[in-house]
Structure formats: C-alpha cells, structure tokens
Amino acid sequence: MLRSKTFWAAISSCIAAAAAVATNEATLPEGLQIAVTAILAIFLRHGVAKTQTVAELAVETAKAAAAPPPALKKKAKKAA
16 A cells, blocks of 8 residues: 555645645645545545455456366366
C-alpha cells in the first residue's frame, strides 16, 4: 500500500487540506471534506486491490479443480 501512487496522492491532499485550513485559505468544513475524500480514496484503492487478489486466487483454484488428476491424463493418452 505504501508504494501506491493513490496512497501518496491522498496523503499529499490531506497535508494540503491541513495547510489550507491553517493559512485560512479554506474553512474547516472545506478542509475536512478534502481530507475525508482523500482518506476514502486510500481505503477504496486498498479494497479494490484486495478484491483483485482474491479473484485471481479463486480463478487459479477453479482451474486446478477443473483439471483432471495426472493419473487420468496418462490413461487417456494410452487409450488414444
């Protein structure tokens, strides 16, 4: 997660929002809205990556379950 561009962009947005509030360029509600949106982006990106990993694992498991055992492969070759 620390190597993600999304993570670092969100962290930068949070810092920028805090700086904007500190220098009175933005009100506190505006700064909070920016920061919350950035934090949501981090968690959304993490969730998507986690879902993709689980989906890839499910595909590999399904392929392994669908493949006939090696003993049946040898019998099929001998019969042909």
